Each structure stands twice: as structure tokens, then as C-alpha cells.
Amino acid sequence: MRHRNRSAFTLLEVALSIGILVVGLTAVVSVYMVALGWSEEIRVDLTALQTGRIVLADAGVLADKNDVPLGLTNKDSTAKGWVNDYFVVRSFNPAETTTLPNGAGDYTEVRVQVYYGGNDSDGKLAHQLFCHQVILPEYNP
């Protein structure tokens, strides 16, 4: 007389294997989500730099949250506004500005700070740029 062996999984084994499967899937998905987050950071890095360069050259692009131009100028020692969904602060120190001879203009170092995810108080500083500029005497937007 032969006895056939009965083989099967118990409920506990099934539940355990499902649990391991879920952990594995979660790990894969998490890696993917982290990679997406990195690509977003890279995008912010590049576009924030480009936006900073634009504001360095032209403060007039600064706008409000609805993209309506604020009319801010190169002569504003501190100008703040939104450009391309970034909050940008453009500033220079009047005390460190040199007035050029023969009415050629003012020579100063301009700083631009680009914030992501909020304004200068609650956003994250994405980029900070500096450059020396001459602000023309007739500049009067």
C-alpha cells in the first residue's frame, strides 16, 4: 500500500511570499521614483540658471504670480518677482556702486538669487549668480 504525499502551501506561506513580493515591488518603484526626483532636480538646476541669467540682463522681466510685469528696473537696489515659476531676487549694494566719469553710468556688482518652490522666505535657493554691470544713466523705465 502506497501513500500519496499531499503537498500544498499553507496560508501562512502564501501570505509570507506575497509580503516578500510586495516589498520587492515597493523597492523597485521607490528606485524609479527617486530617479524621477533626480531628473526634476536637474531640470530645476538648469532652468533656474537660465532664468537667473535672464534677470541679470533685464530686471524688467520680473512679474507677479500671474506673470503680469512688475515694471522693476536695473536701478532698483533690490527687485523681487516671479519669472518662469521661480521667485527671483535681484539686488546690488548702492554703497559699493561706482559712478563712472563723463556720465557713463554706474558700475556695480549685481546679485541674482533664484528660489524654487516658494519665495525668498519659504523657497529653496536653487542658484545664486553675480556679475558686474554698468547701469546706464538714461535707464529710467
Add this chain to the structure above:
Amino acid sequence: MRKHVIAFTLIEILVASALFVSLMGLTAVAFHRISNGSEKALQVLELHAKADTILRYMESDLRNMPQTTAVHFQNTTEPYTLTFMKPVADTNPTYYHKGTTENSTNYFTIESPRLSDLVWVRWQWEGGSFSRGQSRINKSTQGIGAGSNDSYNVLTRGKMRTLDVESPTPSGMQNNAISPTPQQHYDFFEGTGSTINTIAADGSCTAGPTQKLAVYEIVNGSAFTDTNWKRPCDLVDTSIAPWRQGDYTHLYTTIELGNTNKLDEAYAVRNIDGKFVNKDRLNLLGCDEEDGNGNKIYPSQMRHLFSGVEYMNFELIGRNGRVITTTNETDRLNDGSTSIDVSGINPDNGFGYDKRPTHVRVSYLLHAVDRKIRDDEDLDNDLDADEALVDAIREIVANEGLATRLERIHSFKRHAIRQGFASVLITQSVQLGY
């Protein structure tokens, strides 16, 4: 003998099924979210890459624009256009004759690259498409001579008749025993003029300041060269063109040659000071657009760059930081508020610098909305829910003031997000060359 049965109990099957279904459901939701999220992220990446490409394209043109050449700008009705000049170099071999006569001792030679020329560039936005066009550079190879019956045939694609204004004696192309064809210098862009005058065979012309001169097409190139190897295509090399020494107008001057066939759609304009003849930008070949006076605008051959640009706002910014309007333009075209045109700075005295733009400010909407998406909510209130959503957004921002346009663009952006598409409103400011 008892048979052993291998099977699951009903409760085990039900529990396993429930677990399987819930797991599959979670997986499906997770992958759906990941798929949408990654597609959205890729769309935004693509839009920003497109914006960066547009910016670099514009910078490569606008930062090379000489301030001594004209700018034309129109942003009131479509197509919005920005037309200006920039220098280019011709890298194609130039085939010309080094000698006064064509014979076995005077040979043709090839030189490359040729010196630079100024070409017209136009940026245009119309119907959601952003395009760029550039005029052709000259292909003249003729020399300027002092007058001779010697001649030779050369290949040329020069298009306009010229007159040597450095000397009262007309010189240039000729056939044997035929009077030399006149040659002329051209300065770029001064005005439209009002009367068309024909250039006589001896080079004389009755055109007064700002008046138009008829120009002629090359048929069979016949010309002779001066013993000093002067070439009309020389623009900036004063050693080859010594007549230009002390005259830095060569920076924006070119010379072209023509023959006998008059071209009805092209003409030059004598400068306002009566000295030089200007190649008015309105009157170059190949154009088919007209300004308010019926003059043709060049270039017309546009190359499509980007589609899906449903909204655009162009502004020229002056030295004073203000937007250049029709109240502070040069208006050589004399078309009032239809468009804005600003002449180049006069290199002799610097006049005109106060009207020149220093920046071009541009805002535009980029999106990833498919044309299959319909305007179900009838955003433009035209009772047409079958039209494409992107066409509807273009219609609702056309002819609106800036604040209204921006409000509607933001409304469209929210609608696009609900549909699962990305859209960005990009603002850029390109600094012009000095």
C-alpha cells in the same frame, strides 16, 4: 486503499483570490500613477528643452546683430515678425578671374572662404508656429575696373546693378565694345523713397535722396577686373579695397552687380545724404510680403522651427529700459503705428543710438497638449466644441490686452493639467549685440 486528494480548501482559494486581486489592484494603480507622473515629467523636460533651444537660436542671431543696421518689428497682428541683419561668412569657394583679359596666362582661381556679408534674418510667429528665415548672401565675384574693353565671363549670382561712387567714371561689367555696366555701393536700410529712377548705361542716375533706383538681374556675367584686384564682395578688408580706408562705413556696406534685365520687384534707394545708394530691406529679391506702402519685405522663405507655441508676446526694449513704441521709432517705412522700424546707428557720428533696442523680451506658451484633445468646455465661447483645444486657446488670446491674455493662458494651463498635459509659460530676454 484510500486515495489522497491534493487540493485547496474553498476558504484558502477565496483568501488567495482576495489577496491576488488586491495586490493586482495596487500594482495597477501604482504603475498608472508612475506612468502618468513620468510622462508628465518628461513632457516638462521636453518643453524646457524646447524653450532652451529657442533661446539659443534667438541669441545666436540677435547677439550678432550690428547696431548699425536696421530693425523692423511688428506685434499687433499675426504674423508677429522681428526682422534684422546679421553678418555671415561664405565658406563656399569663390571662382574669379585674376587678370584683365581671359587668356591662357590669365587664369581663373578659387578662393575660400569668401569675406562676410550682411543678410536679413526674420523671426516670425503665426498660427502657433515659430519660424525663422534668412536671406541669401551675395555671390558677386566681379571686380571694379577703370574702364576697358577687356572682358571675361564668370559665373555670378549677383542681382543688382552697381555704380562706383568712388569715381565719377562708371565701371564694372561689360561685354566687348559695350560700355561698362555701372556698379554701385549699397548701404543698408535708409528709407523707401517715392520715385523709381532707372540707372542709365553710363551709370548716371537722376534719383535724389530717399528716391528709388531700379535694379537689374545678371544674365550672362561679363566683367573685367581692376589691376589692383579690387573685388566688390570685399566688405571689411581694407588692404584689398583701399578706397575703404578711413571710411568705416564698409562695416555695413556691400556691393552687388547686375546686368540688363530690370527686376520689377527689387530696387535700391539713394541715401538721405545723396551720396550712397542703399539696399533698402524692403526691396530685395524673393520677397512676397508688403508693408503698408506696397513695398515688399524680405526674407520670405521661412523655415518652420517649432509648433505648439499658441501664445507669444514680443517687446523691443530701449536703452532707457522702456518698451520701444511707435512714438519713439525711426519710422523710415512711414507706416505709422502699423509696425516699428528703427534705423541703424550712423557710424560716422553715432546718431540714432538713442532709439536703438538693447534687448528683445519674449514670452511664449509651450504645451504638450495633443491636437486630438477637443475644446469640450468651449473655452473660447464660439459654440464649437469639436475644434482642437490648442486652436481654441489661440483664438481666446488673440487681440486681447496683456492682462486678459495672461489670465486666459493660466486658465488654459489649469485645464491642460486636468487633462494630464504639461504646459509652461516661458519669459526670456535676449541682449542684443553692440
